[in-house]
Amino acid sequence: MEYTALHKLLWLLNAFTLTTQELVKLNVRPKITAECGKQVTLNCDVSSSPNGLSIKHMAWIQNQTSLCSVDEEGKIKPHSRTDFHCEYKHGQLSLIFKRVRPLESGNSKPYTCKLQSNRGASNAKTIVVVQECCWSFEGVWNEGHPTCTFRHVYPDGDVHWFHGSHNLSDGSVKQHTTKQVDNGWLTIHSYLEHNLSGVSYNCSLKSTASGRYIASSLVENPDLHAQRVRAQVHTTRARNGVGSQRPMWTFFFVLISLALTQN
Structure with a gap:
């Protein structure tokens, strides 16, 4: 009888302890x-x-x-x-x-x-x-080569190069890509052994996790860029009438000559 009562008392104490512990949840x-x-x-x-x-x-x-x-x-x-x-x-x-x-x-x-x-x-x-990301990226023309750098990349990515609509990452053009890990972040640097004229290059970073492009940068040949700037300046001057000043002076010279002749 005493054993049974003691057993019940211990059971009640354990149940009470479990109940109080269950009251504390996070x-x-x-x-x-x-x-x-x-x-x-x-x-x-x-x-x-x-x-x-x-x-x-x-x-x-x-x-x-x-x-x-x-x-x-x-x-x-x-x-x-x-x-x-x-x-x-x-x-x-x-x-x-x-x-x-x-x-x-x-x-x-x-x-x-x-x-x-x-x-x-x-x-x-x-x-x-x-989530996957790329904090910063830039595309430059370095020593005659289109070059791209992607910084603070996570988790990983592959660089795809385009020249116009043509994908150059199919192996037809040799590209050099290096990856460096720093404090959990990845820096990816890539450049092409290629220099085609006509249109700009584009380098895009494709995430290996999702398969989607998470960053993209335009890389333009500086010579092509200079030609484009000169063309824009010429067009602007023509629109503002700068290029029509010489014919106007010629017209006034003819009028003056006719007036002097009649006198």
Whole structure:
């Protein structure tokens, strides 16, 4: 009889403990899709009733490294990194990246929000998926070759060259392309061993992830550009009447000559 009563008492205590622990839950978005280079915010909310809840410690953690934490007084612990900051208000801890990078992306690098309170402990995970992008690109004429550079590329891309409507990346023209990784970003540099006149070149970056073009730049031969500028100047002068001044002076000279002859 005593054993049965003790057993029931222990069962009730365990059930009570589980019930109180279930009251402490964290709300996070399990997956966040972000545009690379843009601001992204990871919010962690305590979903249980605030009545009687005392938060002792709350933190955002990645790879067992604490990125952002608050103590029982709600004070944020300072950190040395400058690429993000933390905000805390009424049971919500936010981790805010100013410009999200590929280093913050992927299923293998989840972010975990952890909570310790008088009602038990809890945790929740989220992942950040950074979309494909190319921050900057330029096309120039360098040492007689059309050249393009794509910077801050993610995740990867292939350079396709066009001369007018003709795709030169079919192997008919030799191109040199190099790729360099720096702090999670990719820089792609490409140039052609080709110099055709007539129309401009176009270099386009095709994403290996989606198969779509994410950046494009026009590359023009400087000689062709100079010819085009001269043609535009000539056309403008003709429209403004600059080219018709000589015939007008000739007409006035003929009139003056006739007048003198009659006198």
